[in-house]
Amino acid sequence: MLTHLQKLEAESIHIMREVAAEAENPVMLYSIGKDSAVMLHIAMKAFFPATPPFPLLHVDTTWKFREMIEFRDATVSTLGLELIVHINQEGVEQGIGPFSHGSAVHTDVMKTTALKQALEKHGFDVAFGGARRDEEKSRAKERIFSFRSEDHRWDPKNQRPELWKIYNTRMSHGESIRVFPLSNWTELDIWQYIWLEKIPIVPLYFADERPVVERDGTLIMVDDDRMPIRPEEKVEYRKVRFRTLGCYPLTGAVESSADTLTAIIQEMLLTKTSERQGRVIDHDQAASMEKKKQEGYF
Amino acid sequence: MAHQSDLIASDILAYLKSHEEKSLLRFITCGSVDDGKSTLIGRMLYESKMIFEDQLSALETDSKKSGTQGQNIDFALLVDGLASEREQGITIDVAYRFFSTDKRKFIVADTPGHEQYTRNMATGASTADLAIILVDARKGVITQTRRHSLIVSLLGIRNVVLAINKMDLVRYSQKKFNTIEADYREFAEGLGEGHGVKFDITAIPVSALKGDNIVTSSQNMTWFEGPSLLEFLEEAPAGENLEKAAFRMPVQWVNRPNADFRGFSGQVASGRIKEGDSIRVQPSGSKTKVNRVVTLDGELKKAVAGQSVTLVLDDEIDISRGDVISEAKRPAEVADQFETTLIWMAESPMLPGRPYLLKTGPKTVRATITAPKYQINVNSFEHVAATKLELNEIGVCNIATDQQIAFDPYTDNRETGAFILIDRLTNATVGAGTIHFALRRSANIHWQALDVNRNLRANLKLQKPAVLWFTGLSGSGKSTIANILEKKLAAMGRHTYLLDGDNVRHGLNKDLGFTDADRVENIRRVAEVAKLMSDAGLITLVSFISPFRSERRMARSMMEEGEFVEIHVDTPLEVAESRDVKGLYAKARAGDIKNFTGIDSPYEPPNNPEFAINTVELTAEQAADNLFNYLLERGIIDT
Ligand SMILES: Nc1nc2c(ncn2[C@@H]2O[C@H](COP(=O)(O)OP(=O)(O)O)[C@@H](O)[C@H]2O)c(=O)[nH]1
Numbered sequence: 001m002l003t004h005l006q007k008l009e010a011e012s013i014h015i016m017r018e019v020a021a022e023a024e025n026p027v028m029l030y031s032i033g034k035d036s037a038v039m040l041h042i043a044m045k046a047f048f049p050a051t052p053p054f055p056l057l058h059v060d061t062t063w064k065f066r067e068m069i070e071f072r073d074a075t076v077s078t079l080g081l082e083l084i085v086h087i088n089q090e091g092v093e094q095g096i097g098p099f100s101h102g103s104a105v106h107t108d109v110m111k112t113t114a115l116k117q118a119l120e121k122h123g124f125d126v127a128f129g130g131a132r133r134d135e136e137k138s139r140a141k142e143r144i145f146s147f148r149s150e151d152h153r154w155d156p157k158n159q160r161p162e163l164w165k166i167y168n169t170r171m172s173h174g175e176s177i178r179v180f181p182l183s184n185w186t187e188l189d190i191w192q193y194i195w196l197e198k199i200p201i202v203p204l205y206f207a208d209e210r211p212v213v214e215r216d217g218t219l220i221m222v223d224d225d226r227m228p229i230r231p232e233e234k235v236e237y238r239k240v241r242f243r244t245l246g247c248y249p250l251t252g253a254v255e256s257s258a259d260t261l262t263a264i265i266q267e268m269l270l271t272k273t274s275e276r277q278g279r280v281i282d283h284d285q286a287a288s289m290e291k292k293k294q295e296g297y298f
Numbered sequence: 299m300a301h302q303s304d305l306i307a308s309d310i311l312a313y314l315k316s317h318e319e320k321s322l323l324r325f326i327t328c329g330s331v332d333d334g335k336s337t338l339i340g341r342m343l344y345e346s347k348m349i350f351e352d353q354l355s356a357l358e359t360d361s362k363k364s365g366t367q368g369q370n371i372d373f374a375l376l377v378d379g380l381a382s383e384r385e386q387g388i389t390i391d392v393a394y395r396f397f398s399t400d401k402r403k404f405i406v407a408d409t410p411g412h413e414q415y416t417r418n419m420a421t422g423a424s425t426a427d428l429a430i431i432l433v434d435a436r437k438g439v440i441t442q443t444r445r446h447s448l449i450v451s452l453l454g455i456r457n458v459v460l461a462i463n464k465m466d467l468v469r470y471s472q473k474k475f476n477t478i479e480a481d482y483r484e485f486a487e488g489l490g491e492g493h494g495v496k497f498d499i500t501a502i503p504v505s506a507l508k509g510d511n512i513v514t515s516s517q518n519m520t521w522f523e524g525p526s527l528l529e530f531l532e533e534a535p536a537g538e539n540l541e542k543a544a545f546r547m548p549v550q551w552v553n554r555p556n557a558d559f560r561g562f563s564g565q566v567a568s569g570r571i572k573e574g575d576s577i578r579v580q581p582s583g584s585k586t587k588v589n590r591v592v593t594l595d596g597e598l599k600k601a602v603a604g605q606s607v608t609l610v611l612d613d614e615i616d617i618s619r620g621d622v623i624s625e626a627k628r629p630a631e632v633a634d635q636f637e638t639t640l641i642w643m644a645e646s647p648m649l650p651g652r653p654y655l656l657k658t659g660p661k662t663v664r665a666t667i668t669a670p671k672y673q674i675n676v677n678s679f680e681h682v683a684a685t686k687l688e689l690n691e692i693g694v695c696n697i698a699t700d701q702q703i704a705f706d707p708y709t710d711n712r713e714t715g716a717f718i719l720i721d722r723l724t725n726a727t728v729g730a731g732t733i734h735f736a737l738r739r740s741a742n743i744h745w746q747a748l749d750v751n752r753n754l755r756a757n758l759k760l761q762k763p764a765v766l767w768f769t770g771l772s773g774s775g776k777s778t779i780a781n782i783l784e785k786k787l788a789a790m791g792r793h794t795y796l797l798d799g800d801n802v803r804h805g806l807n808k809d810l811g812f813t814d815a816d817r818v819e820n821i822r823r824v825a826e827v828a829k830l831m832s833d834a835g836l837i838t839l840v841s842f843i844s845p846f847r848s849e850r851r852m853a854r855s856m857m858e859e860g861e862f863v864e865i866h867v868d869t870p871l872e873v874a875e876s877r878d879v880k881g882l883y884a885k886a887r888a889g890d891i892k893n894f895t896g897i898d899s900p901y902e903p904p905n906n907p908e909f910a911i912n913t914v915e916l917t918a919e920q921a922a923d924n925l926f927n928y929l930l931e932r933g934i935i936d937t
Contacts, residue, residue: 001321001536001541002321002322002602002604002605003318003319003320003321003322004320004321004322004398004402004403005318006604006605007322007604008322009606010565010604010605010606011565011606013565013606014550014565014606017550017551017563017564017606018550018660020551021550021551021619021660044594045593045594045595045606046563046606047551047553047563048592048593048594048608049553049555049559049561049592050553050554050555051555133394133396134396140393140394140395140408141391141392141393141394156391159391160726160727161417161418161420161421161643161718161727161730162421162727163420163421163424163425163716163718163727163730164424164425164712164713164716164718165425165565165713166657166658166659166716166717166718168657168718168720168725168726168727170655170720170725171725172724172725183394184394184396184405186396186398186403188317188398189403192314192317192318195314196314196318262310262311262314263310265310265314266306266307266310269306269310269313270306270307
């Protein structure tokens, strides 16, 4: 009998191979976080001894943690893969950033719009993403092969039936598909698998002394000198880690002493707040993610 | 996420080790509205401690705000989904939920129960190892229970839990429980006689709301000696039998990174395989042996059902995506005609004769559904005569594919006996089916390879065969132009034949009317005749309204590459109607003729016809001349 992780891994491999065989121009969205790390690791398995027959795409908002970028470049060169980095140049020219424009505008321009730009520029018809169904209520109903209209919208009312493991990948002109090979994994499965398979992850997940300021109840790391420090704020070194990774000004750190993988997992299992709370972007309203997705946010 | 396992705090390594050994069970929950399905799932998530503190506090707030339980927690709120559904207060689509206990991880397909969501239920059932069928103890087995059970059985789930819920509302009555269980068993007996599988039933009395018999045995029902629901789910078999079945691996991907390596990647559908095993590649039938089982983690001694691997074989035989690698001694069947159960999933009905794409595993072929033998009434299980299937209807149909495929009967193998149907125009998934068996004639009727063949026949006539297909509204000028063209061809000494819609309807198609289904059949027959004629070496002119793109596409697909020429006689409706040569438009407008193209039946103009004729600007003579020149230029007709 296979264990649950073996079954999940085999399912993810099956999904990736289906895409490789049927898509004309697939790409893997690589966000550098732990889910992307698992997705990439499985892609290496799916096509061995060949390398994955698609490039990686990173949509760089220019506000990612520096360690993420270092990790990204090191990973790609070790594995010998092709990486496409896309930055929304119009956004850069307009000086869009989270401090000057707020998280909503920044995310919309530098992430959502940037992603659409990148997909259109390269003509990618299928894009892998690392989202999981356990992350959020509206995801629970999303298909593994999730269709996007010409303007990248998701229509939850009009999803294709998805039976057995037979995926209908046929698209009409202008449509594209997001494929989520980790749909059936939970957060614990991801960590367990990282531990079991010894998958490298960005060091930011581990606790370390880092410069942070406390702002509106959230600990924000001062990753570079673009961060304006308010008069009442003080930059202090605290032992912190990150439960999720994104743009540094929008990602809250948690105080922690967990500096090994098992300690992280232990902490994750014992703490009582769910993963996405660390993301400033989700605080709005209950149906926020669903709305964002309809608009084309991954 | 408070897994209360003390191990987490005391010995995280031991905890991870134990979690690593967990197996996985996928199940589906079926119940009609208000039977307590959401409450039950919410309860299981809650009890397994898969709920985070922040979710729990949100749940408590929500329960007070919009729950149905006063000040208490409304577990149903844990599993509500999309915003629009939340507003309507019903579950529309399949949602997948996850929880785990110390022994197992579970994936729950939470599916809606209404009849209009039969397709969603089938979707959820297709990947499930087990089904929980929920009934309200006050109501017992009702119509919905029968429908849910039928779908579960047709989708091949043998292991069924009959969860009799709301026992608290019937004073935990043993008698009530026994009666419902007996009722259910009696009716379920009948299920195995259809095309589904026979159930292995476990009945459990529960209260989802109060938590009786969910995790531990209920103190309120000491008379019940069976396991609690979670105890049962932890032990239920999860696809073990698949490993004992004959080996099958559909090939997804041919892995060829360099000249030295050629492997075949796929997920083992059933059975096991190891180095040295004899295999057969299907449908071709070539045989060889397995040389190695390759993975990134090293070569495997053996691979079993469920694993994704890459096989290297002894001989260089021709294998491509969609082929099935089977155990040599117990191969799959190979055929191109089948009896199947079909669940229709699209708004537009299934029409016999219309070509669809059929996808089974990684293989996609063209298929036509020859005829529904009968439709199954999902509530009464009666067999009803039918000429087509509408959304959410289930029927038994014969299907013919344009090439042979390897398969197993669905009741033997859920992976190699299942397929979906795809509409070639909209690309939508329009149906899902299970294969019963091959129709014997497909093994017996082989095309005779005749000595006098199409080339010889055409050569004797000193011409190339072609099918010139005129489509357009009634009165657009198709027949007139076709007539003039045929005269020109005859004058050149070409052998032709003109198939005219009106004429054919007097003979070959005399039995057909003008419903959508009859129009499809009308075109299918004419296309078959045109095909025979081009086989005979003739230049065939077809002058038929042929209003639907998919039938014209079917006709095109039946002919040899380059032989089919679609000619759109593009006359606007107003013009055709004002000409009204046969007085038909007037009758149609008066309501004397039903289903008249352009009036109350649609005409779908070709998107990319080889040739379009504008009859407003040109006379019929000029149009025929232009067309004739085009055919010469393109070499369709040689001088
Ligand atoms: N008394 C009692 N009520 C229940 C039980 N299970 C569910 N209910 C109630 O039945 C109603 C419908 O439950 P819900 O879970 O929303 O049903 P669904 O439509 O099948 O998902 C709610 O008011 C529940 O609280 C039970 O075991 N006992």
